[in-house]
Amino acid sequence: MANRSLVDWPHVQCHVCRIVMRAPQREGGGALGCPRCGAIVHRRKPESLSRTMAFLIAATICYFPANFYPVMESTSLGRAQEDTILTGIVYLAESGMWPLAAIVFIASIVVPIAKIVSLLGLVLSVRWRSRWRPRDRAATYRIVGLVGRWSMVDVYVVTILVALVHMGTLANVEVRFGAVFFAAVVVLTILAAESFDPRLIWDALEEGNGRERARAS
Amino acid sequence: MRIVGCQECDAVMEEPFVPDGGAAYCIRCGALLFRRHHRTIEVCFALVVAAAILFVVANLYPFLAFEIQGQMTQTTLLHGVRALLDQGERGVASLVFMTAIASPAAEIALLLYVLGPVYFGRRVPGMAAAFRWVERFRPWSMMEVFLIGIFVAGVKLADLAEIVPGTALWAFGLLIPILAAASNFLDAELVWRRIAGEA
Numbered sequence: 001m002a003n004r005s006l007v008d009w010p011h012v013q014c015h016v017c018r019i020v021m022r023a024p025q026r027e028g029g030g031a032l033g034c035p036r037c038g039a040i041v042h043r044r045k046p047e048s049l050s051r052t053m054a055f056l057i058a059a060t061i062c063y064f065p066a067n068f069y070p071v072m073e074s075t076s077l078g079r080a081q082e083d084t085i086l087t088g089i090v091y092l093a094e095s096g097m098w099p100l101a102a103i104v105f106i107a108s109i110v111v112p113i114a115k116i117v118s119l120l121g122l123v124l125s126v127r128w129r130s131r132w133r134p135r136d137r138a139a140t141y142r143i144v145g146l147v148g149r150w151s152m153v154d155v156y157v158v159t160i161l162v163a164l165v166h167m168g169t170l171a172n173v174e175v176r177f178g179a180v181f182f183a184a185v186v187v188l189t190i191l192a193a194e195s196f197d198p199r200l201i202w203d204a205l206e207e208g209n210g211r212e213r214a215r216a217s
Numbered sequence: 218m219r220i221v222g223c224q225e226c227d228a229v230m231e232e233p234f235v236p237d238g239g240a241a242y243c244i245r246c247g248a249l250l251f252r253r254h255h256r257t258i259e260v261c262f263a264l265v266v267a268a269a270i271l272f273v274v275a276n277l278y279p280f281l282a283f284e285i286q287g288q289m290t291q292t293t294l295l296h297g298v299r300a301l302l303d304q305g306e307r308g309v310a311s312l313v314f315m316t317a318i319a320s321p322a323a324e325i326a327l328l329l330y331v332l333g334p335v336y337f338g339r340r341v342p343g344m345a346a347a348f349r350w351v352e353r354f355r356p357w358s359m360m361e362v363f364l365i366g367i368f369v370a371g372v373k374l375a376d377l378a379e380i381v382p383g384t385a386l387w388a389f390g391l392l393i394p395i396l397a398a399a400s401n402f403l404d405a406e407l408v409w410r411r412i413a414g415e416a
Contacts, residue, residue, distance in 0.1 A: 011229055013222035016349050017409040020222040020229050036413045037345045076377060088373075097372050104369060138225060138246040149359050152316060156366025159313050161373065162304065163297035164283040164290050171285055171377060175306050183309050190356060199227040202245070 012043045045197035052123050055192035056116055062184040063112060069178030072158050076171050084178060085109065085154055104157075107150040108182075115148050115189045119196060129204040141198045148193055151186045155179065221406070223248055257404040258411075262332040264399035269325050271392040276318065280367055280385035285378035293385065294318055294363075320358035321396070327351045328399070335411045344412045348405075355400070361393045 010023040017037035024032060032041045045051075070082035083091070085108050092101035118140050125137060158179050165173040219232040226246035233250075235241045241250040254260065279291035292300075294317055301310035327347045334341045367389070371380050 011222070013224070013227055013229070015224075016352060017345075018222055018224050018406065019409070020220055036409055037349050039349055092369070092372065095372070095376065100369055100372055103365065107365075134226075135246055138248065142225070142248065145356070149356070149362055150365075152359050152362045153366050153369060155309060155313065156317070156363050157369045157373070159297040159301055159309070160281065160292065160366060160370035163292040163300040164281060164370070164374065165377075166290065166300070167285060167288055170288070175301065175304050175309065179309055180306065183312050187312065194356060198225045198246075202226045202228070 012041055014039055014041050015045065044199055044203075045195065048195055048197040048200060049123050049127060051195035052119060052192050055188050055195060056119055056123070059112070059116055059185050059188035059192060062181045062188065063116070066178060066181035066185050067109070069181065070176040071154065071179040071182055072161065072173055073176055074161070074165070074171075074173045075169065078169050082176060085182065088154070088157075104153055107153045111147055111151050112185050112189055115144050115151075115193070118144050119189075119192050122196060122201070126200045126204070129207070131204050134201050134205060137201050138198055141193075141196065141201070144193050148186075148190055151189070155183050155186065221250055223250060251404055251406050252402065253404060254402060257402055257407060258332065258336050261328075261399050261403045262336045264395050264402070265325060265328045265332055268392055268396045268399060269329060271388045271395065272321065272325055275385045275388035275392055278384035278388070280383045280389060281371060282381040282383055283374055283378055284381065291381075291383060316357055316359040317363045320354045321360050324351055324354045324358050325396070327354070331408065331412070335408060340412075340414070348408060348412060360389065361397070364389050364393055 011020050012023045012032075013020050014034040014037060016039040017034060019034065019036045021035070021041075023043065033039070034041050067085055070084050071088070073080060073082045075081075089101050089105045089108070092104060122137060122141060125132065158173075158175055161173040162175055165171050220229055221232045221241075222229045223243035223246060225248040226243060228243055228245040230244060233241045235251075235253040237253060237255050240252040242248065243250055276294055279293050279296075282289060282291035298310050298314045298318070301313065327350055330341070331344050331348045331351070334344065367386065371382075374380055
């Protein structure tokens with residue numbers, strides 16, 4: 001696909017208020033402040049790929065204890081039971097709440113993995129200067145940003161249960177440390193998505209166009 | 218001619234003409250560039266005022282009550298955070314506080330601070346910084362997810378005890394679509410131009 005940028009002068013765009021301005025002559029030499037909103041202007045998010053990778057690796061490490069360890073322990077009439085994310089979903093399904101079970105399964109188990117895998121794919125594609133289907137890759141990034149937050153459902157469920165159910169031996173719910181890892185996965189994947197700069201997807205194409213233009217002249 | 222940049226792919230293009238109520242998308246990557254509505258500021262300001270009121274109600278009143286053998290507990294959002302703290306879960310407690318209380322509160326308060334003066338055609342100090350922070354808080358404000366969490370928790374408790382929905386639940390139910398509409402409707406470019414005194 002052609003580079004359809006309208007302007008042929010080197011430009012930078014503020015990440016916050018989106019104003020487009022002429023790029024300063026020299027890179028470096030201190031931070032450039034946006035004339036409209038005052039944010040620090042970068043051509044691309046700084047250290048985007050390494051930061052994203054770091055958060056992804058940390059999220060992957062936390063993903064296993066998050067699913068393996070129980071997130072809560074519930075006591076009902078003296079009977080204690082520990083629940084992991086997965087047994088919580090099985091419980092919902094067994095009580096006939098299929099739609100909710102499906103939502104929680106997708107939000108808690110599928111979404112974190114899908115998010116980690118897609119972001120990893122995006123980082124690698126940028127690193128390898130891939131020119132493969134940039135529009136679809138951009139859409140993937142957009143979807144990652146939209147669905148990632150839904151993984152928080154289980155953290156909230158535990159919070160609500162803990163707040164409501166504290167009646168001693170009659171009924172009681174306590175947090176277990178699987179919840180800490182689970183919360184960490186959610187935070188780390190959000191940070192990973194925020195660190196990735198989708199503009200990098202298009203840079204390989206612009207380089208290619210530059211080369212073609214140079215050859216043509 | 219005005220030029221606009223795509224926030225997601227950095228393509229720069231001429232600002233397309235968009236009829237009232239329409240939206241423009243990036244020609245290169247397909248991301249939303251902006252929406253145009255001749256009353257964007259008025260509508261969003263009204264929505265944010267409504268959101269602020271509902272947010273206070275949603276936080277003051279309990280959203281769920283739970284009754285077992287004559288004993289009843291009910292919980293507000295802040296109570297939930299307290300309960301986590303009491304169990305020594307500082308990390309999870311601050312995450313819940315941050316995503317379900319602090320970020321939405323900050324988002325609403327900052328939007329009020331910016332849209333109020335913009336609506337009345339005034340300027341107040343720190344508008345640009347305030348509007349910048351709105352964007353920063355947005356990914357961390359997850360009230361709609363919290364609402365689903367209430368439903369899931371309700372179902373889990375249903376065969377253990379009696380579950381009574383509280384006032385805050387209705388407030389949440391209204392607040393979420395209102396806040397979503399406000400952030401979808403808002404023409405950020407127009408607000409930035411007003412803040413900078415360009416339009």
